[in-house]
Amino acid sequence: MESSLEAQVGPLRLERPTVLASGILGISVEIFGRLHGAGAGAIVSKSISVEPRDGYPGPTVVPLGGGGWINAVGLSNPGAAAFAGMIRDNRTVPIIVSLVGSAPEEFSSMVERFEGCHIAGYEINLSCPHVDDVGLEVGDDPELVSRVVRATKSAASVPVFAKVGLGRSDYLDTVSAAIDAGADGITAINTVQALAIDIEAQRPKLSNGIGGLSGIPIGTIAQRCVAQIHSQFDIPIMGCGGVSTWEDAVALVLAGASAVQLGSALGYGSPDRVFADVNDGIARYMERKGVRSVREMVGRALA
């Protein structure tokens, strides 16, 4: 029996179900190509804004031990025009461009910048937990979510995903607003707002104070959210949060994810091995369980 690692996330077809999460390994097309060659089914870029951003002073990304990380990078990115120039010659790597901003017009103008670029989709960042006026502050306002998704959808000719996280309002309202506005899929979840204090220095470990928790500690939160979205909405989901092994990836699929994003796992594994190892593990699991496609497993744990 031949099983296939192909994944279908709504209109987005992926040769493999593992995707690089946004914010990880930045904005270099050469690095994207390397990760794609090493097994990633697609690459989500760092979140891109209209204008370039330097981000916060260090420390911006700090390991916490136990496979946990906290970060507040401050959305550093070269801006939409420069990034569009960087990826213009790409023909082979499925790049999903993550967009961040505070007004609907910013999103449509950024999409226009990417016209002519070979990209697989957009992911709207509605959940960055550590920058004012964008990310979670947009995600917490379902009416604004609706306008942002609509603006992006109307400008884009490729699938649009909305990335949600745990903010002040019920994230399921954000999901609902994004779906009503025409989102092709949901990415869940982003990092979870957190604070880590250094007791010797007697101050936060990050220059920004508040940051986003990622890695192993948030894996089960991600499973819960993916399962909730899957059970309440008819929408494809890219699961994200705490995936470092093939077991974590399978668990997210069984919770309801059609594909799985990896991020912090790159911090404890080789960029040349992490995706292949997870893909191989999923394939062996499917073989053992007599499953022919990733699609058959989506949401099976809660069916």
Add this chain to the structure above:
Amino acid sequence: MHETSHIVQVTSVRDETATVHTLEFDDSTMAAALPGQFAMVWVPGIGEIPMSVMVADGGRAAFTVRRHGEATTGLYNLGPGEMMGVRGPYGNSFDIRAGRLLLVGGGTGLVPLMRLISRAPPDADITLVMGARTRPEVFFADTARALLRPRPHCIVVCTDDGSYGRPGLATDAAADELSGGAFDAVYACGPEIMMYKVMRLAQDAGVFAQASVERIMKCGTGICGSCCMGRELVCGDGTVFEAGRLLANPDFGVRYRTKSGEVAYY
């Protein structure tokens, strides 16, 4: 090696030049760092920067910092008894060969080369070329002499303006050394254009060569991608690379990324 950062206390500060300090501290983790490995160094309230680990006596380690931006100035200004956070050591290290070694360094790029000297086989014959712009900017000459004293060695100090030692660029001195004798390995660390020339010279001479590369780093652990150089991540794949790999890299000696990720040229 991704455990959380720990706080260490500066035990002493040494003036190297008017703008360069060496800060020593007690820490067994950093004292064990290999030549070329680096630490992410946190100056609480100011910033965090990658620093190559400098040699120090006993179970101590050190950082040698030139004040330049906010974080390096914050580190430079730390005095004895003050705290800094360190995590790592991260990255790979020099492949230290036996025989005749040529070391070429400029400025704080000499730091990993000092550590390399301290870890080289006792019978290795080391020629050290040290470059600086002007006489007041020369440092580590005494440190190098002390480290090299027990072994066959030669030290060539160059200043760009000719105010001390051999007049001219370190790369010119390196070229002379390479044409004058058979070396078994070349190691370089310093300004990227200098390293590029040294790697090219070594490759032309058919000598094994490595350089330790510097890029903007935020995480130090292969997550953020700030330090990308072509397909390489300087933090995780380096910081030490062989000449052939460097010279095949479209970015090496040509361009780098700014804090925002925009491309800038040397």
